[in-house]
Amino acid sequence: MKYKLFVDGQEGTTGLKIFEYLSKLSDIEVLRIDYDKRKDPKERSKLLNVADIVFLCLPDSAAKESIALVKNEKTKIINTSTIFRTDKNWVYGLPELKNQRDLIRTSSRVSVPGCHATGFVLTIRPLIEAGILQQDYPVTCYSVTGYSGAGRSGIEEYENSTLVTEKKLNVPRHYSLQLNHKHIPEMLLYSGLLYEPLFTPIKANYAQGLAMSVPLMSRYMPKNPSAKDVHEVLSAYFETERFVHVMPYDSEAYLDEGHFMISECNNTNRLEIFVFGQKDKINIISRYDNLGKGASGAAVQNMNLMLGFDEGNSLVEHNI
Numbered sequence: 561m562k563y564k565l566f567v568d569g570q571e572g573t574t575g576l577k578i579f580e581y582l583s584k585l586s587d588i589e590v591l592r593i594d595y596d597k598r599k600d601p602k603e604r605s606k607l608l609n610v611a612d613i614v615f616l617c618l619p620d621s622a623a624k625e626s627i628a629l630v631k632n633e634k635t636k637i638i639n640t641s642t643i644f645r646t647d648k649n650w651v652y653g654l655p656e657l658k659n660q661r662d663l664i665r666t667s668s669r670v671s672v673p674g675c676h677a678t679g680f681v682l683t684i685r686p687l688i689e690a691g692i693l694q695q696d697y698p699v700t701c702y703s704v705t706g707y708s709g710a711g712r713s714g715i716e717e718y719e720n721s722t723l724v725t726e727k728k729l730n731v732p733r734h735y736s737l738q739l740n741h742k743h744i745p746e747m748l749l750y751s752g753l754l755y756e757p758l759f760t761p762i763k764a765n766y767a768q769g770l771a772m773s774v775p776l777m778s779r780y781m782p783k784n785p786s787a788k789d790v791h792e793v794l795s796a797y798f799e800t801e802r803f804v805h806v807m808p809y810d811s812e813a814y815l816d817e818g819h820f821m822i823s824e825c826n827n828t829n830r831l832e833i834f835v836f837g838q839k840d841k842i843n844i845i846s847r848y849d850n851l852g853k854g855a856s857g858a859a860v861q862n863m864n865l866m867l868g869f870d871e872g873n874s875l876v877e878h879n880i
């Protein structure tokens with residue numbers, strides 16, 4: 561039997577990328593909606609209810625509408641939008657967190673993590689579990705991302721050369737300046753922190769690739785770990801993971817004359833964690849493709865688990 565899959569939002573940035581992955585699989589049948597009917601609730605309802613798995617690649621309000629249209633027990637939902645990521649009836653689709661993989665395998669409602677939240681949670685949670693970061697540590701972090709993270713409208717804005725000149729989009733831009741980015745609730749809940757991190761995202765004039773940086777000060781942490789100790793904890797936590805890799809400690813070899821390269825994981829589902837530091841200063845940076853492990857790749861990884869496929873089915877693990 562072939563599993564039936566439907567991507568609601570098939571023409572959007574996340575949806576199109578998921579389609580690319582699905583086109584490599586043979587044990588599935590991808591259901592398509594007519595372009596003109598893609599926003600018609602009646603037509604969507606038909607497909608949503610015959611599919612074994614649906615990917616919701618929609619704005620929050622439309623995703624909510626789709627969920628209400630699912631009227632049967634069988635259809636499993638993978639939701640890439642922001643809503644329900646902290647809802648207890650949904651499983652957070654980050655398999656690399658301890659015990660999360662089994663929850664995903666048996667769930668019929670999975671939320672794909674936000675792109676910024678992915679790197680943050682994977683950095684903080686292992687340190688708290690290992691007891692070298694206390695839950696009330698006042699964490700500050702920042703993330704630099706390509707404009708495709710803002711979906712179709714973001715891409716159109718940046719790829720329209722007149723606007724780039726008029727709006728001065730050729731320089732990086734901080735946003736969510738009130739420190740209230742929409743990923744904060746999931747960053748708080750799944751990292752294990754007691755207080756919201758102070759998070760500043762920065763969008764820049766390139767399409768794809770994200771780096772989340774979390775600087776920490778050893779003198780304020782239990783056991784005063786060195787950057788090398790932090791590296792060892794993270795390496796042990798992700799030792800057996802296929803898509804999350806802790807890179808060699810303080811490795812200059814991965815820098816370009818001292819500069820970090822954000823887009824090296826593009827077009828893969830790979831997330832790399834780097835630890836740098838000196839004296840009591842620790843700098844942890846994760847890099848990944850916001851459309852890979854930050855969205856569509858993560859969605860397909862979750863699908864593989866939910867259907868009992870090989871977890872890496874159709875996903876690219878390495879840059880070759």
Ligand SMILES: NC(=O)C1=CN([C@@H]2O[C@H](COP(=O)(O)OP(=O)(O)OC[C@H]3O[C@@H](n4cnc5c(N)ncnc54)[C@H](OP(=O)(O)O)[C@@H]3O)[C@@H](O)[C@H]2O)C=CC1
Nearest residue numbers: 569571572573574599617618619622640641709711712855
């Ligand atoms: N881009 C990224 O890196 C990430 C995105 N996400 C999330 O994924 C979701 C999709 O984002 P993204 O693909 O970037 O956004 P896009 O704007 O690129 O795509 C959204 C798609 O939804 C369609 N749509 C809008 N309203 C409806 C409706 N009522 N019924 C059916 N279809 C509708 C749009 O149609 P139309 O073709 O008319 O535009 C469009 O194709 C969002 O919730 C976003 O927050 C999550 C992680 C990362």
Ligand SMILES: CC(=O)N[C@@H](CCC(=O)OP(=O)(O)O)C(=O)O
Nearest residue numbers: 640641642674675676709710763
């Ligand atoms: C560049 C840019 O604007 N990125 C988006 C996040 C992309 C993402 O992860 O989105 P969802 O939480 O919507 O799923 C932002 O920071 O709001």
